[in-house]
Amino acid sequence: MTGSISGLSRPSQTSDPRGRYYTSPLVSQSLIERIDVSQPKLVLELGSGAGSLCSAAAKRWQDAKLVTVDVDCDAPRPMHASHATPRLKHAHFVHDVLDEALSDRIGLKLGTVDVAVCNPPYIRPKWRSEFGKILEDAGLSGALTSLFDAGADLLFLAQNLRLLRNNGKLGLILPDGLVTAERFSRVRQTLLRQHFVQQVVQLPRGVFKGTEAQTYLAVLTKRGGETGEVSLKQMGADGRLSATIQVGQDAAVKRLDFAFHASRPVSSLRSCDSPAPMSFRQAVTDVVRGSICSSAIPSFPMPVFHLGDFPKPMGERGVRIVPKRFTLGARTAQRMAHDVRLAIPGDILIARVGRSLANQVALVVHGPCVISDCIFALRTTDNYRERLYRFLESDMGRLALGSAAHGVAARFISKSNLFDIHF
Ligand SMILES: C[S@@+](CC[C@H](N)C(=O)[O-])C[C@H]1O[C@@H](n2cnc3c(N)ncnc32)[C@H](O)[C@@H]1O
Structure with a gap:
C-alpha cells in the first residue's frame, strides 16, 4: 500500500x-x-x-x-x-x-x-x-x-x-x-x-x-x-x-x-421559406485571429479591439458596430498590415475565448482595425454577411457557439469547431 x-x-x-x-x-x-x-x-x-x-x-x-x-x-x-x-x-x-x-x-x-x-x-x-x-x-x-x-x-x-x-x-x-x-x-x-x-x-x-x-x-x-x-x-x-x-x-x-x-443542423426548426442550412465552412472565406495579446494592449500605439469592447446587444434587428475610435486611417492601416493582423470592413468579429463568448458579436463598418488574439474576424461574402450576422445574434447562434466551445476554467472555440457550425 x-x-x-x-x-x-x-x-x-x-x-x-x-x-x-x-x-x-x-x-x-x-x-x-x-x-x-x-x-x-x-x-x-x-x-x-x-x-x-x-x-x-x-x-x-x-x-x-x-x-x-x-x-x-x-x-x-x-x-x-x-x-x-x-x-x-x-x-x-x-x-x-x-x-x-x-x-x-x-x-x-x-x-x-x-x-x-x-x-x-x-x-x-x-x-x-x-x-x-x-x-x-x-x-x-x-x-x-x-x-x-x-x-x-x-x-x-x-x-x-x-x-x-x-x-x-x-x-x-x-x-x-x-x-x-x-x-x-x-x-x-x-x-x-x-x-x-x-x-x-x-x-x-x-x-x-x-x-x-x-x-x-x-x-x-x-x-x-x-x-x-x-x-x-x-x-x-x-x-x-x-x-x-x-x-x-x-x-x-x-x-x-x-x-x-x-444544435446541428437546425433544419427542423426552420420555416418552409428559410434558406437551406449551410455550414460556416461554406459561408466563411477566412477566419482571422488577432495577433496582439492582452498584456501588450496598453503599450500598443493604436487602440486594439478586445473582449471588453463589444457593444451591448441592440435588439433583434439592430447591428452592433465596432466603435469608430478603433478605426485606422488608410495609411496607418497599410503600414500596420505588415506587422499585425487587421480586421477589415465587412468582417464579423466574435470572441474566441471567455465565459460569455457566445454573446459577443460586432460588425466592422468604419474602416480597418487592430484586434487582439482573443478575437476572431469572420470574413465572408456580401451574399452571406447579413444571414451570418443575424444567426450569430440569434438564440440559435448563441447555442451553437456555446456548444462548439470547450474548456473548463476558460471557454474557447477553435477554427475547426467554428467551421462545423450549421446555420
Ligand atoms: C473525483 S474524486 C471521486 C471520488 C468518488 N469516487 C466520488 O465519485 O465521489 C477522485 C478520487 O480519486 C482519488 N485519487 C486521486 N489520485 C489517485 C491515485 N493515484 N490513486 C488512487 N486514488 C486516487 C482521490 O483521493 C479522490 O478520492
Missing part, C-alpha cells in the same frame, strides 16, 4: 491536488441506474473517495463483492461512512490506482471484474514509464499523439479496462476534454471501435461542489462489439433527463456531448 502522492502531480485546472471532487447521491444513483446488469459478482471502484458511487452500487447489487481503492488515507472509509452496519463483502485498499501491478496489490486478476464504476481525478500526474504499459494493455497507447497527453482521467479509464472482464460494464464520470476536445478524437475513435459505448449523459455545470467543470456520465461494455450508434442525453439541474438523440460512430468520434449534436 502506498502513502502520499503529494509533490508528484503536474499543475492542473483543478485546485485540489488529488482531484477530490465527490459525486452527489443524485448523480451516483443516475450512473448506477444506467448500467444494465442484474447480478454482478464483483464490483470495483477505483478512486472511491467518500464512497458516494460505491454506496449507490452496494444498494443496488446487495450480493456483489465490492472492492474499492483510493490513495487518500484520510478519505472516510467508503461503506463505513455511509452504512450503519459495515458490509461483509467489501474490501477497501489504500493504494495508488496508477500502479501497473494494482491487480496483484488488491488481489484481483486482470480481466475478472463484472462492473466498474469510477469518477476519476481530473489531474495530471507526473509521467511514469508504467503509465505507458497501462495504456498499452488497454489498447489506448496508439490513440494519443504523445503518451504524455494522458491525464489521470484516461489512465484510470485504462486501468478499469484492464481489470474488467470481456462484456463487463464500465460506468464513468468523464471530463469535457475526453468527450469534446479534438486532441482526444482518436481516443474516442479507439474506444468506439473496440467497445460498445452505450450512452453519454451531459451533466449540468456546477454538479460538483467547488468546480464549474462540464462533466458527463458514460457507460460502455468492454469488447461488447463495435459501437454503431451512441445515445446522448442531457441532465437538467433538477436531475431530469432530456429526450435521447442517437449519433453514429463518425459523429461520436467528433464529439460526444448532447448540446453540440442537438
